[in-house]
Amino acid sequence: ETGVTQSPTHLIKTRGQQVTLRCSSQSGHNTVSWYQQALGQGPQFIFQYYREEENGRGNFPPRFSGLQFPNYSSELNVNALELDDSALYLCASSRDGGGYGYTFGSGTRLTVV
């Protein structure tokens, strides 16, 4: 079975720009969660999508938004980028909400300058 694939692997953006990060979920998984991991810290939950609906959100402003598609892949969009948005963005897929485990992608390293 295929794992979780994230693209791009690295990205440099300018403050104020917009960015879209992509995630392909593992085969058989219908839930995707997004996390932000700043350097030297644990991941912070951004939001989760289950069957194309957002069903959980962490403490992130509305400029962080997402989508899940019928094939359960997902996008994370961030508008009006700020320097503090520089981080590793991790996508995790799971079955039925994730109670039994999550498979993580290798992440997208976003640098905002």
Added chain:
Amino acid sequence: AQSVAQPEDQVNVAEGNPLTVKCTYSVSGNPYLFWYVQYPNRGLQFLLKYITGDNLVKGSYGFEAEFNKSQTSFHLKKPSALVSDSALYFCAVRRDSNYQLIWGAGTKLIIKP
């Protein structure tokens, strides 16, 4: 509020010795507990989880963890450390009724030959 504490920023162990990486948690309701490992510039790899049942959980690469409800702890252990175990280890928790994973700050494990 839910929280996870990993009290040690770094743990140093000689190769062949047993290792313990500590984790305590605070969550209402039944906890789902996870350990993940992260290698440099990589995503998170699943080691093991506790959902219910036997308090001693065995996972990947010879790791195990013991759930202690009275002490609200979920320490990660391995009987004999390998140099290749050197990495960053994260403990995470979620409630059974909530999808959000709460993460510790991580513990850097260094195994010296």
